[in-house]
Amino acid sequence: MPPNPSAPDPESRSAAVELRGAELSFGDRVLWQGLDLSIAPGEFVAILGPNGSGKTSLLRVLLGELDLVSGSAEIAGIPAQRANRNVGYVPQQKSMDEGLPLRGRDLVGLGVDGHMWGTGLLRRRRRMQIVDDAIRKVGAEAFADAPVGLMSGGEQQRLRIAQALVGDPSVLLCDEPLLSLDLANQDLVSSLIDRRRHEHDTAVLFVTHEINPILPLVDRVLYLVDGQFRIGTPTEVMTSEVLSELYGTDVEVLHVRGRLVVVGTGDAIDALGSAGGLRPGEGVHHHDGDH
Numbered sequence: 001m002p003p004n005p006s007a008p009d010p011e012s013r014s015a016a017v018e019l020r021g022a023e024l025s026f027g028d029r030v031l032w033q034g035l036d037l038s039i040a041p042g043e044f045v046a047i048l049g050p051n052g053s054g055k056t057s058l059l060r061v062l063l064g065e066l067d068l069v070s071g072s073a074e075i076a077g078i079p080a081q082r083a084n085r086n087v088g089y090v091p092q093q094k095s096m097d098e099g100l101p102l103r104g105r106d107l108v109g110l111g112v113d114g115h116m117w118g119t120g121l122l123r124r125r126r127r128m129q130i131v132d133d134a135i136r137k138v139g140a141e142a143f144a145d146a147p148v149g150l151m152s153g154g155e156q157q158r159l160r161i162a163q164a165l166v167g168d169p170s171v172l173l174c175d176e177p178l179l180s181l182d183l184a185n186q187d188l189v190s191s192l193i194d195r196r197r198h199e200h201d202t203a204v205l206f207v208t209h210e211i212n213p214i215l216p217l218v219d220r221v222l223y224l225v226d227g228q229f230r231i232g233t234p235t236e237v238m239t240s241e242v243l244s245e246l247y248g249t250d251v252e253v254l255h256v257r258g259r260l261v262v263v264g265t266g267d268a269i270d271a272l273g274s275a276g277g278l279r280p281g282e283g284v285h286h287h288d289g290d291h
């Protein structure tokens, strides 16, 4: 049957996140413009780019904290707005003060209060059940009653993920959630996020400087560089040709032992951040980024 031009577009109707002609600028500085991106439920999108390219700002637009200069941003068909229970957020990791009188389960509970029920509206027992369930799902039962300030980075991050998921969001926004975690905890945290999107069809937008730890999970990449961007599968975007064009200089993408390694020469290396740079001892000039 030929498509009916007056019927609603099923793709856009069911999108978890929809950006149309989106532009964000501060003064004369255009972070991105003409950004069209429709993210399906359950899709995993990595947002890459050097420092200051507007990755976190994109999440802030979807959180309703920043207004677009033009275009639109919708979550599940509704304009992006603050306190949206369809959105879970794992912010950039900040170290928590050792003396902070907050237990792990209190941190997770903040995710309940921030959503539609509001403090006190949900009966205490039901609220406790929801928090317990979220803690169990990230395997944090053993330390949930300890003060968060005394936990390891990996333990804190598991609880932040529980906090982001406790409101049962359809979209999960993650800002460098693997930062400063060891490899075992990187795997654990990324597999928790991956399981969530498979079991609940939650769309994931994942800001990162380092694609390798999540490469097997990524459906599409949004790569932002200095006002330009490219969207596509990792195979389409993470190529020498595309990245050289985006950075406006010679960049080479190598495949080394199952990892993507982005190398440049001279000034290019400074622009690259740690977008796949080699680790020390791997033999090619690299740059570890600013973190």
Ligand SMILES: Nc1ncnc2c1ncn2[C@@H]1O[C@H](COP(=O)(O)OP(=O)(O)OP(=O)(O)O)[C@@H](O)[C@H]1O
Residues within 6 Å of the ligand: 026, 031, 049, 050, 051, 052, 053, 054, 055, 056, 057, 058
């Ligand atoms: N409210 C604001 N007013 C003016 N400039 C801003 C504002 N918010 C962000 N910026 C600027 O926009 C640019 C993009 O910031 P953003 O944090 O989105 O970058 P990023 O890609 O996440 O960087 P990083 O990798 O360093 O975290 C930065 O230069 C920042 O200083």
